[in-house]
Amino acid sequence: LTFHILLQLISWGILIPIGSILGINRSSLHPPLQLITTLLISLPAISLPHLFPSESYSSNAHSKLSTPLTLSLIGQLLTGIFLKTHTLERTTLRLGVRIVHGVFGRCFPILSWTQFILGGIAALGFCFGSRTGQCLAHFIMGSAFIGYGLTLMLMIQYGQSWLRRHKTSQDHLDCWVITVWGVVNTFTEHGVFFSAGWNWSHKDMQHTALGAFWALTGLLGIYQSRNARRSIVPGLIVMISGWVFQSHQQSIPFSTKVHGSFGVTLMAAGLIKIIEVCWDGSESSLSTKRQRRSNGIREMNAFDHITPLLLVIAGTMFMSSTEEQILLILKINMDHSTYLLCQVSVGSMIYLYFNLMSSLYRSTRPLDDQDREVDQNLSYSKQQKEEENDDDDDEEEEEGKKFEIRPGAGYQPIGSNLINS
Structure with missing residues (x-):
């Protein structure tokens, strides 16, 4: 089991994401890396548990997801080999294969994250029976906050030109997502369209009210952020949601x-x-x-990192606050501050992972025509500014030569016939 977990972390957590980034940037290292990862690490890691007696591993969501994960990996490999042969160029079939190859590659991050979460749940034996609903709520919501932090980080670095082209703002997109999430939350917490009847529990009322708050306040943000305007509404929604969660009373x-x-x-x-x-x-x-741009990509300053990092840490905390996890921590006599420090450490590690993948994408990203134009404009502006500074220095030097210092006479224009008496 330990060897299986180690192989999965190396393949799905490190090598396959690196291969996907190289594929997006059309690097020549993409095909061999994906081939080696698939044949030598990923497929053995997936099939390893099946080599042992079946009674050692009960059927669960983690084991069931391995089948579509394996099929997607094999499909990605086969379509990649077909594209690498450069056969049937400029045909509809090749275009379709390329689309399928891209879809497989873009599904890997979501499938990998889901499989990691389900693997941890399966290893600890959580979320069975009546606890399934609570686990779903915590892990889905926590993953959403982590995904929001990742999205903000990527949009700050890579999405600014896209926002300008589409004449919209990040706040406008945030409000749309929050509104849709709120509508779904409102009409599903007490059964689909309140089908659970007239008896409302304390948590049903809390979560339904929170969903209505997200939906209605999100609509306000959509209106305020129209025409590419900035809006404080997304930040206000996150802050008030934090106050609501901070006020939640739990049984423990x-x-x-x-x-x-x-x-x-x-x-x-x-x-x-x-x-x-x-x-x-x-x-x-x-x-x-x-x-400020480098290679067509905006550089994040120190302040830009605070909100995404806090969102990732918050998501990690929420995913680690199910009732069964809390009971397990109580059994080993760990206090809440130590437990929270562990979650902050995990959240920081996840954010570090995001930054490393982003740096890899940036370092392997080829320059396109638009990026070259941006770099040329930046170089021209820098050169023009340096020339202006040189001209200013020359003018000051010429101005200084018009005057000379003579003992007892102060500053005197050069060439004057003033004679010291």
Whole structure:
């Protein structure tokens, strides 16, 4: 089992993401890396548990997901080999194979993350029976916060030109996602379209009200952020949601403290996002302010990292606050501060992983025509600024030569016939 987990982490957590990034950038290292990863690591890692007696591994969601995961991996390999042969160029069949190959590659991050989560649940024996619903809520919501943090980080670095081309803002997109999420949450927490009857539990009322808050406040943000305007509404929604979660009373005091820390982290993330919008100094995201670019990609400053990092940490905390996890922590006599430090460490490690993958993409990304134009404009602007500075220095030097210092006479124009008496 340990060898199986190690192989899965190496293949699906490291090598396959690296291969996908190289494939996006059309690197020559993409085909051999994916081939080696598939044949030598991924497929053995998936099939390893089946080599042991079946009674050692009960059927669960983790084992059932391995079949579509294996098929997608094999499909990715076969379509990649077909594309590498360069047969049937400029045909509809080749175009379809290329689309399928791209879909497989883009599904890997979601499938890998889901399989990792299900693997941890299966190893600990959680989320069976009546606890399944609570686990789904925590892991889906926690993954959503982590995904939101990742999306913000990527959009800050790579999405600014896309936002300008489509004349929209990140806040507008955020509000649409929040609104849709709120509508789904409102009409599913107490049964689909409130089909669970008239008896509402405490948590049903809490979660339904929270969904309505997201939906209606999201609509306000959609209106305010129209025409590529910035809006504080997404940050305000995150901050108020954190306050709500921080106020949630749980059946176990330890769990209440963990939920409270999660809520405070969300409140901090929302507040920083509001400050970022106000600090931008312009309502329009079309502004070129703070658009320092390298190779056509915006450089993130220290302040830009705060909100995505806090969202990732908050998502990690929420995923680790199910009732069964809390009971397990209580059994080993760990206090809540130590447990939260562990979650912050895991969240920081996840964010580090995001940054490493982003740096790899940036370092292997080829320059296209638009990027070359941006770099040329930046070089021209820098050269022009240096020439202006040189001209200013020359003017000051010429101005200084018009005067000379004579003892007892102060500054005297050069060539004057003033004679010291």
